[in-house]
Amino acid sequence: MDQTSTIGELRHAVHDFVAARDWYRFHTPKNLAMSIAIESAELMEHFQWLSVEESAALLQNDESRAAIADELADVLIYTLSFANSTxxxxxxxxxxxxxxxxxxxxxEKARGKVRFDPPTPEEKRA
Ligand SMILES: [Mg+2]
Incomplete structure (x- = not known):
């Protein structure tokens, strides 16, 4: 329910889950950053070696869509946990x-483009 849930509510749910298991002791920034990367890799694994069309088709299949949603949730759960811990x-x-x-x-520079004039040093610092 993305239209009704708040980030605060989701953070609280993740906090309750972690606290009930006494897992905060393991939730160091290093471990959580690694966990976010690992779950991101699990998300990418679904699409490894597939064409753009095959990748899109995965999301039309109920079973693979659910598995992809699980990995996306894992990435966000660890992200929320990182926020809670820090x-x-x-x-x-x-x-x-x-x-x-x-x-x-x-x-005006970026609309519809993946490449455009590199940012100026001032823009880079922004
Ligand atoms: Mg996972």
């Missing part, structure tokens, strides 16, 4: 990064 405010971080990206990738 006190990083995800909403603030996302808003800050999107604002930076607005500067780095202005619509």
């Amino acid at each position: 006190g990083i405010d995800l909403s603030r971080a996302i808003t800050h990064k999107l604002n930076r990206n607005q500067t780095r990738f202005p619509v």
Whole structure:
């Protein structure tokens, strides 16, 4: 229910899960960063060696779509856990990064393009 759940509610649910198992002792930034990368790799594994068309078709199949959703959830669960363990405010971080990206990738330069003039040193620092 993405339209009704808040990041705070999801963080709380992940916190309850981790705290009930006394797992915060294992949730160091190193371990959680590695876990995010590992789960991202598990997500990518679904698409390894497939064409663009075959990759898209995977998401039309109920079984593979559910398996992909599981991996996507794992990435976000560990991301929320990282935020819980470190006190990083995800909403603030996302808003800050999107604002930076607005500067780095202005619509008039970037719209419809994956490559465009490299950012100036000032834009890089933004
Ligand atoms: Mg997984």
